Amino acid sequence: xxxxxxESTRIMVQGLGRDGSFHAEQMKTYGTNIVAGVHPxxxxxxxxxxxxxxxxxxAVHETGAECTVIFVPAPFAADAILxxxxxxxxxxxxxxxxxxxLDMSKIVRELNELGTCLVGPNCPGLISPEKSKxxxxxxxxxxxxxxxxxxxxxxxxxEVVNQLTLAGYxxxxxxxxGGDPVVGMKYNDYLELFEEDRETELVVIVGExxxxxxxxxxxxxxxxxxxxxxGYVVGRSAxxxxxxxxxxxxxxxxxxxxxxxxxxxRKKGIPVADTVEQIVDLVGDGxxxxx
Amino acid sequence: MKLEEFQAKKVxxxxxxxxxxxxxxxxxxxxxxxxxxxxxPVVVKAQVQAGGxxxxxxxxxxxxxxEAYMAADSxxxxxxxxxxxxxxxxxxxxxxxxxxxxxxxxxxxxxxPVMMVSASGGVDIEKxxxxxxxxxxxxxxxxxxxxxxxxxxxxxxxxxKDKKKALAxxxxxxxxxxxxxxxxxxxxxxxxxxxxxxxxxxxxDAKIVLDDNAMFKHPxxxxxxxxxxxxxxxLDAKSHGLSYVQLDGNIGCMVNGAGLALATMxxxxxxxxxPANFLDIGxxxxxxxxxxxxxxxxxxxxxxxxxxxxxxxxxxxxxxxxGLVAALQEIRxxxxxxxxxxxxxxxxxxxxxxxxxxxxLKDMTEGAREAIxxxxxxxxx
Numbered sequence: 122x123x124x125x126x127x128e129s130t131r132i133m134v135q136g137l138g139r140d141g142s143f144h145a146e147q148m149k150t151y152g153t154n155i156v157a158g159v160h161p162x163x164x165x166x167x168x169x170x171x172x173x174x175x176x177x178x179x180a181v182h183e184t185g186a187e188c189t190v191i192f193v194p195a196p197f198a199a200d201a202i203l204x205x206x207x208x209x210x211x212x213x214x215x216x217x218x219x220x221x222x223l224d225m226s227k228i229v230r231e232l233n234e235l236g237t238c239l240v241g242p243n244c245p246g247l248i249s250p251e252k253s254k255x256x257x258x259x260x261x262x263x264x265x266x267x268x269x270x271x272x273x274x275x276x277x278x279x280e281v282v283n284q285l286t287l288a289g290y291x292x293x294x295x296x297x298x299g300g301d302p303v304v305g306m307k308y309n310d311y312l313e314l315f316e317e318d319r320e321t322e323l324v325v326i327v328g329e330x331x332x333x334x335x336x337x338x339x340x341x342x343x344x345x346x347x348x349x350x351x352g353y354v355v356g357r358s359a360x361x362x363x364x365x366x367x368x369x370x371x372x373x374x375x376x377x378x379x380x381x382x383x384x385x386x387r388k389k390g391i392p393v394a395d396t397v398e399q400i401v402d403l404v405g406d407g408x409x410x411x412x
Numbered sequence: 413m414k415l416e417e418f419q420a421k422k423v424x425x426x427x428x429x430x431x432x433x434x435x436x437x438x439x440x441x442x443x444x445x446x447x448x449x450x451x452x453p454v455v456v457k458a459q460v461q462a463g464g465x466x467x468x469x470x471x472x473x474x475x476x477x478x479e480a481y482m483a484a485d486s487x488x489x490x491x492x493x494x495x496x497x498x499x500x501x502x503x504x505x506x507x508x509x510x511x512x513x514x515x516x517x518x519x520x521x522x523x524x525p526v527m528m529v530s531a532s533g534g535v536d537i538e539k540x541x542x543x544x545x546x547x548x549x550x551x552x553x554x555x556x557x558x559x560x561x562x563x564x565x566x567x568x569x570x571x572x573k574d575k576k577k578a579l580a581x582x583x584x585x586x587x588x589x590x591x592x593x594x595x596x597x598x599x600x601x602x603x604x605x606x607x608x609x610x611x612x613x614x615x616x617d618a619k620i621v622l623d624d625n626a627m628f629k630h631p632x633x634x635x636x637x638x639x640x641x642x643x644x645x646x647l648d649a650k651s652h653g654l655s656y657v658q659l660d661g662n663i664g665c666m667v668n669g670a671g672l673a674l675a676t677m678x679x680x681x682x683x684x685x686x687p688a689n690f691l692d693i694g695x696x697x698x699x700x701x702x703x704x705x706x707x708x709x710x711x712x713x714x715x716x717x718x719x720x721x722x723x724x725x726x727x728x729x730x731x732x733x734x735g736l737v738a739a740l741q742e743i744r745x746x747x748x749x750x751x752x753x754x755x756x757x758x759x760x761x762x763x764x765x766x767x768x769x770x771x772x773l774k775d776m777t778e779g780a781r782e783a784i785x786x787x788x789x790x791x792x793x
Contacts, residue, residue, distance in 0.1 A: 274671020366670025
């Protein structure tokens with residue numbers, strides 16, 4: 122088991138430029154079940170062994186794709202997400218960075234109405250190790266196992282996963298939920314799925330400055346989640362009011378600092394690591410305490 | 413991107429929101445002639461992207477053009493929260509009967525824009541929110557449908573009992589939404605929205621923060637950018653695909669990905685060092701980008717060591733390694749480097765670096781420790 126994707130999930134890739142094409146090939150090599158590509162003007166051709174269509178509608182109709190991953194450049198990405206969702210993909214993974222927040226707030230509403238799940242935007246995607254990779258993460262560092270990982274970041278997720286893997290802790294599914302102020306699914310949505318997933322024994326949530334998602338997650342964990350959860354929050358050196366790369370990573374109030382988040386997580390009974398290395402120790406404690 | 417008050421008022425005026433008919437000036441002489449044209453008294457206001465201007469002495473009410481000259485002379489060049497005052501707004505003074513607050517921003521939890529209004533205007537709204545939250549009224553806005561007339565009226569009647577004033581403020585709220593939506597703002601704020609003694613309603617101050625992600629839709633807004641010197645450095649970095657924020661430590665950090673960059677800075681701090689900056693070289697890294705990143709780091713004279721921490725996903729380690737080799741061939745620097753490479757194409761990246769005589773580490777903590785050690789050595793010499 123795993124959440125959202127596994128080896129049978131039929132994937133399409135929207136946007137086959139330099140990055141989209143590179144990562145489609147990487148995904149395919151990893152074993153992801155890619156059934157179609159979408160790139161206007163390239164319809165009728167094939168790339169890395171899967172057929173390419175001009176529109177998402179045609180791709181879903183012809184191949185039965187269930188999940189789409191978006192590499193389309195920012196100015197066209199909002200429309201591509203809507204095209205994928207309206208074509209019938211039940212899960213949209215938006216890797217693209219730089220989509221206007223107002224556009225995202227409209228998209229999130231429409232996808233809710235369609236019943237479509239959205240991961241991202243501005244995210245590395247998700248991976249169920251040794252089953253399916255939908256996104257841009259380096260597959261080699263992941264191992265199949267029982268740890269769920271939810272993160273607002275990209276490369277920091279890899280760092281965390283790499284250390285988990287080296288310590289012998291494989292992952293059920295790892296998700297980068299995206300670094301923008303408005304994203305689709307959040308910690309709580311994934312936590313709910315991990316709670317129901319039989320393979321997942323513990324969940325690591327990786328947070329950062331900005332917003333109050335981590336506090337929402339902590340409350341949700343206390344009320345609804347029986348599995349152990351470990352936290353980690355970055356951005357202690359960030360000055361207030363300065364956007365630190367991610368559009369969402371900006372200290373805009375007392376609640377959005379690392380200190381406030383860590384204190385809240387601990388208050389709700391969630392152990393929080395100060396460094397990536399400490400995550401591994403806390404995961405060990407969490408699993409040990411349970412056994 | 414934040415607009416200054418005079419720019420935000422110009423945008424408000426375009427959307428039909430009533431604002432004082434003021435003039436932006438850059439010299440004391442211009443302030444005097446502006447005060448002559450506008451009927452005195454006037455208010456001379458520092459144009460900086462920081463709150464608390466009044467308390468800092470950056471806002472002065474004056475009765476004559478000569479006083480406007482003197483006020484302008486004292487405010488220009490003033491430092492307000494790290495911003496140097498280079499521009500002033502000369503606005504006609506008005507008689508205020510009441511101060512209110514109206515703003516729109518995104519509610520990240522609800523994933524929607526939300527309008528907030530309060531009868532406690534003219535003060536820091538975050539203070540109102542934390543001390544007397546019951547004094548703020550909220551309206552979620554469906555972004556497709558926009559703020560609707562009845563929603564604006566519901567809010568307006570929370571502020572005014574008088575029908576005429578309530579309808580005038582509701583009209584301003586509708587226009588404020590049009591503005592927020594029309595320019596892809598992430599924040600628009602009127603504080604205070606003032607009721608004047610003649611009963612009219614007017615925006616006495618204006619704040620606009622634009623969504624950087626949406627600037628491609630609004631090239632006209634991009635032209636309004638008035639960067640400070642440190643922002644200029646950040647903008648230059650951005651034009652090369654880099655996200656940079658200068659801090660005051662001595663270890664230059666070059667990292668791919670915002671989260672890992674923050675984690676790297678935290679780790680340096682945790683181990684007793686001090687990061688000089690946040691620098692995210694982002695995805696799709698090219699050699700040219702790494703050269704610019706190196707130039708940026710060594711242009712900071714505080715930097716005694718550079719720690720490059722790359723975990724490859726969309727940024728391939730071989731790209732980064734090629735960029736580093738090209739950068740180091742072009743830039744001569746005595747500043748010691750510590751490189752950590754892992755992820756996509758890491759073996760290829762490490763091979764490229766070793767052919768050039770550079771050793772790359774695989775462990776982040778080891779790399780951070782080494783950078784701190786080198787920075788301490790560099791600081792002593």
